[in-house]
Amino acid sequence: MPARRLPSWAWVTGLTAGAIAAVVVLTAQAENGPHPTASAAKRPNASASASAKPPASPKPSASPQAAGVPAESGAGRRVVYSLGQHRVWLVDADDTARRSFTVWPGTVNPAVGSYTVSLRKDALKGSDGVQIEHVMYFSVASGVNIAFSNAVDGSSPPPAAAGARTGGIRMAKADGTALWAFGETGTKVRVVE
Template identity: 65%
Template structure:
């Protein structure tokens, strides 16, 4: 009859064998090449190509003389809109693409709001918020459904749409409920 080894003997033998294999691999690894620190500086071209991290730019300040309280400020010269809360803190600002008809500087309110339609330039638009009329042309904020910027208006075409980016259009739609003040400044 053959003698049977107890299970502790098997475990001990396997553990000893595993330790021996790890020790052999460690010795082999220790004899291999090792990384070393370079005592030389990077070349001038390497440092010339490196750019410092970009500083976050401060958004442009809300124009002086644009009123107080909760409002939408539209700067004709900067082609920019600010959404300003009741504490006079700007919550968002973004560039816009004005139409060929621009409102006169002054104070207006959001009147009619239309979820979606086709603009006078043939582009599908959404989040349309009308706030002024000039020379018989309605002036409104909107964004293209496909997120594109508007093409230049054809010669002689009167357009009052002030286009904004898609995400900005959604934010403007949420902020600019009917009756919200719109302050247009130079």
């Protein structure tokens, strides 16, 4: 007697049943195994100066340990601003950094050197149209006023328009409040590389 062939529907039915059984077994094993947890994503803050580009520098931090005060930044009570690090230090009379934080510089930088805070303004509208506060002027470079400030809403500045000349050195709101309390008219400002 010749060997009998199974019809194709029998093969398909057998393979389908086997596949379903395998999926059921794998599902049961997955239910009993470890489950990954998703980390909560941070939502972006809404701000009046939101832009398609991310901030130009990392989120400012208020930690004196983040970076040491530059060696050639003078002595005594002063504000130190590093052009290369985009960082500010508030330094006490005993040369101890009280606070340090990163900033967003404008498009025009002050020259390296020693200055004093010449004028303070509680609040005004920045050259980029954003409401700013804690404005502390200390220099003029290429006809542009250079000043520390923070946005009232705490946002980072939008990217400067092509060819714009801005002298605002922006910082986070908490850092602006600390600088405002530290630096009165006449406070020394030392700009370093």
